[in-house]
Amino acid sequence: MAAQAELSSELGRLRAAVPRLTGALVVDADGKVLAEDFTAGPVPRAGSRTADSLTSARRLAEAAALGGVREFLVRGEEGWLAACTAGDSAVLLLVTEPGAHIGRLRLEAGWSGSRIAELLDGAPERLEKTCP
Numbered sequence: 001m002a003a004q005a006e007l008s009s010e011l012g013r014l015r016a017a018v019p020r021l022t023g024a025l026v027v028d029a030d031g032k033v034l035a036e037d038f039t040a041g042p043v044p045r046a047g048s049r050t051a052d053s054l055t056s057a058r059r060l061a062e063a064a065a066l067g068g069v070r071e072f073l074v075r076g077e078e079g080w081l082a083a084c085t086a087g088d089s090a091v092l093l094l095v096t097e098p099g100a101h102i103g104r105l106r107l108e109a110g111w112s113g114s115r116i117a118e119l120l121d122g123a124p125e126r127l128e129k130t131c132p
Helices: 004-015 046-064 102-119 124-129
Strands: 021-028 035-036 070-077 081-088 090-096
Touching: 004 035, 004 102, 021 046, 021 124, 035 046, 046 070, 046 081, 046 090, 070 102, 070 124, 090 102
Parallel strands: none
Antiparallel strands: 021 035, 021 090, 070 081, 081 090
8 A cells, every 4th residue: 555655745746736726635445535635624524425426426327338437527616526536446536616727637637546546556557547
């Protein structure tokens, strides 16, 4: 398993690369928070809710015959939420302010998802399963 410092470093890189990013979270499949970086401090139950959302997204994708889930986006009144799989064992969740550049967010999430998968799984063959 990746060291906490490596995951935190990757979240810091994301914060520097994505303007208007207000939070980032790495969660395992069971909802355990592996690393987080939120401007306003930790978000209660974010880990379990992220894991539940990924499960729901997988069910929806399956019902629509879309194949495996790589990412999902939610646009709220106060910003965006983007989740990207990070290998087979984790998901990266990003939260932004309104007006964030979604293309940049998706690009950086894909790079970070690959890096996190590498840190957690250590298996290069799993990297193609990350977004975008």
